[in-house]
Amino acid sequence: MTSSSLARDVAPKLEKVRRSKRGVDTRPLVWPSIGVLLVWMIVPLALTLWFSVLNYNLTDPTSTGFAGFGNYLYLLRDPALATALLNTFLLVGGVLLTTVLLGTLFAVLFDQEFYGQGAARLFVIAPFFVMPTVAALVWKNLLMDPVNGLFAYFARSIGLDPVVWFSDLPLTSVGIIVAWQWVPFATLILLTAMQSLDREQIEAARMDGAKALARFRHVVLPHLARPVTIVVMIETIFLLGIFAEILVTTSGGPGDATTNLPYLVYKTALLQFDIGGGSAGGVIAIVVANVVAFFLVRTVARNLDS
Amino acid sequence: MATVALSNVKKSYGDVSIIQGVDLAIQDKEFVVFVGPSGCGKSTLLRMIAGLEDISAGELRIDGAVANDVPPDARGLAMVFQSYALYPHMTVENNMGFALKLAGIPKAERDAKVMGAAKILQLEKLLDRKPGQLSGGQRQRVAIGRAIVRQPKVFLFDEPLSNLDASLRVQMRIEIARLHTELATTMIYVTHDQIEAMTMADRIVVLRAGRIEQVGTPLELYHFPANVFVAGFIGSPKMNLTPVVMKSAGANGATVVAPGGGEIFIPVAPTAVATPGSAATLGLRPEHLTLSDDGPLSGTVAVVEQLGGETLVYVEIGDKILVTVKLAGSGSVHVGDRVKLAVITTEANLFGSDEMAMTPLRRAPVAGKGH
The missing domain is CATH 3.40.50.300 (P-loop containing nucleotide triphosphate hydrolases)
Known part of the structure; x- marks a missing residue:
């Protein structure tokens, strides 16, 4: 989904390669692979675009023919789209904020020498290896269940009413699960960044009279700025497409409280069998992802240049 | 302060x-x-x-x-x-x-x-x-x-x-x-x-x-x-540290036998370990060695380094024992020459078998550096 904006950034570099000192024109040699990738990308995209302008519903054989922008207009007028967009941004933003904050905290923490450091590092990375569906099920049934869940048990043991997570705080609950899965990624990237921090800088700051907080603020944080932008960029690309966690836990509900853009596409195309409308939603999702990716790549590129 | x-x-x-x-x-x-x-x-x-x-x-x-x-x-x-x-x-x-x-x-x-x-x-x-x-x-x-x-x-x-x-x-x-x-x-x-x-x-x-x-x-x-x-660490080129054998030791100094059999009298105060026959180390700065036809050390020139203002000559005086000699100017020594070396004995250092220096007796003390 970010291929077009990435291609723009890579293009100047290809230019350089082409003007290499070799006498042979190397372009024909890369055409096969470019061709495969192009077909790989273009065919689904073209089909999606084509379906999005058709009256195409699996439950209604009479609904045929060219719809023009009908599907788009229908979607854009549907309040569900606005909700889905808002949910997408809330989910992406919230998870990004949580993972970057916790990731930084863990990175600084696990960078310290302590007994069992190796094992502790392994454990903090572990959630990343759990499949999204499995993670969501574990959270839903073992932890967040208002009757049998661990959280409910703790709440009752101190005399509180258990939180009914997926009814009362549906989007937050999904966010917590997704954040749990992505904190390891942020931790991993930021921890390696911490390990590349020059120890002498920290010592120089100590000699300059910087206490722990000042050292974090003036030496560690600036050093982590770049890896944080990279974490944000990569996570955004993946978080725009969160689906499994929602399907397994809330199925987009209650109402459309946890329906994000990918889930809306799924609901339209595969639950309401409206292929045309679903495709139109897909195209909107592609546009959104590309706009986000464009700005991200630009800011990151600028950050990496400086 | x-x-x-x-x-x-x-x-x-x-x-x-x-x-x-x-x-x-x-x-x-x-x-x-x-x-x-x-x-x-x-x-x-x-x-x-x-x-x-x-x-x-x-x-x-x-x-x-x-x-x-x-x-x-x-x-x-x-x-x-x-x-x-x-x-x-x-x-x-x-x-x-x-x-x-x-x-x-x-x-x-x-x-x-x-x-x-x-x-x-x-x-x-x-x-x-x-x-x-x-x-x-x-x-x-x-x-x-x-x-x-x-x-x-x-x-x-x-x-x-x-x-x-x-x-x-x-x-x-x-x-x-x-x-x-x-x-x-x-x-x-x-x-x-x-x-x-x-x-x-x-x-x-x-x-x-x-x-x-x-x-x-x-x-x-x-x-x-x-x-x-310290002798080997301070100074460049390094001080020559040659293994020698103590021959005799007295109040005015000690006589040692260098590789090749030459005897050298060094004016130092012998320490307790400087018994005749014991091993010792003779420390000679490259600038305190000169070419001389009647010197106690003799050997073959192995390498000559011309630095322009001075020349470093590496002389093999025994089996695998190289000594460095620093000569003023661009000397006329060539690789393969047989040479004899004389020692400025007042500047020579002698270390006992415990590697500790024996106090030189006839050397001018170093003037203190003011600051």
Whole structure:
């Protein structure tokens, strides 16, 4: 989904390669692979675009023919789209904020020498290896269940009413699960960044009279700025497409409280069998992802240049 | 006024002992250089003075007050690191003013102090740059500037020139020496380069394996090395350390048998281990050997190094025993020549089988270096 904006950034570099000192024109040699990738990308995209302008519903054989922008207009007028967009941004933003904050905290923490450091590092990375569906099920049934869940048990043991997570705080609950899965990624990237921090800088700051907080603020944080932008960029690309966690836990509900853009596409195309409308939603999702990716790549590129 | 005194200072990591009891008194305004091979503990010792490493045992006094448990920033010291350790995201100005900013000093005063230090180091035009845009030498200057701004009681340098190329190193060496005169502050400087030690120090501390081998002015160490290690470490080209056998020892000196059978009389006070027949080491500086037809040493010229103003001749006087001879001018010695070498015996050093020096008897004492 970010291929077009990435291609723009890579293009100047290809230019350089082409003007290499070799006498042979190397372009024909890369055409096969470019061709495969192009077909790989273009065919689904073209089909999606084509379906999005058709009256195409699996439950209604009479609904045929060219719809023009009908599907788009229908979607854009549907309040569900606005909700889905808002949910997408809330989910992406919230998870990004949580993972970057916790990731930084863990990175600084696990960078310290302590007994069992190796094992502790392994454990903090572990959630990343759990499949999204499995993670969501574990959270839903073992932890967040208002009757049998661990959280409910703790709440009752101190005399509180258990939180009914997926009814009362549906989007937050999904966010917590997704954040749990992505904190390891942020931790991993930021921890390696911490390990590349020059120890002498920290010592120089100590000699300059910087206490722990000042050292974090003036030496560690600036050093982590770049890896944080990279974490944000990569996570955004993946978080725009969160689906499994929602399907397994809330199925987009209650109402459309946890329906994000990918889930809306799924609901339209595969639950309401409206292929045309679903495709139109897909195209909107592609546009959104590309706009986000464009700005991200630009800011990151600028950050990496400086 | 700033003195630093170490008494029986030790450092160990678990069972591994790094610094094994160091006693040292550093005077006010003195330039002291810690020198030794890598792993001798010189950097650790400096970091212990800085407060970056704990002191396992013993006492550190700065200006007479015990400073073992004083945090690094409260000791009134400033350190220049080997990697410069500049803050990469801050401009030169902010790098130099960082300590003052943390101390809550108002901006106007801060700027004045930074400007003052920048003038001393000719950094005025670079104040807006970031460390990434500076050359190695400029970064080094900023690192020194950052130390100057704090007006420390003692400057600590941890191998500050080892990342610079040779010509820049010579230049910075002169600048640091000039800075020492200008600022009139106590400085402690760590290096593994004996030339840096010789050229800059008021006093050199030679360390080996966490112990002080000898403390003294550069010339004291050069002319009166306490043992074989110091003799071999100080001086370039290295002192020739030739294995010899004691023949006889008396009140006026000792006679030794050199490789090849030549006998040499050295005017030193023999120590208890200098019994006839025992092994000893004869220490001869390359400039204290001359070509002479009736010299006690003889051998074949193996290598000749023409340096223009002087010539280094490597003579093989025994099985695999090379001695270096430094001759003035561009000599007419060729590889393969048979030569005989004479020794300026008053300048020769003799070390007993315990590797300790025997006191030379007829050598002029070294004039003290004023500071």
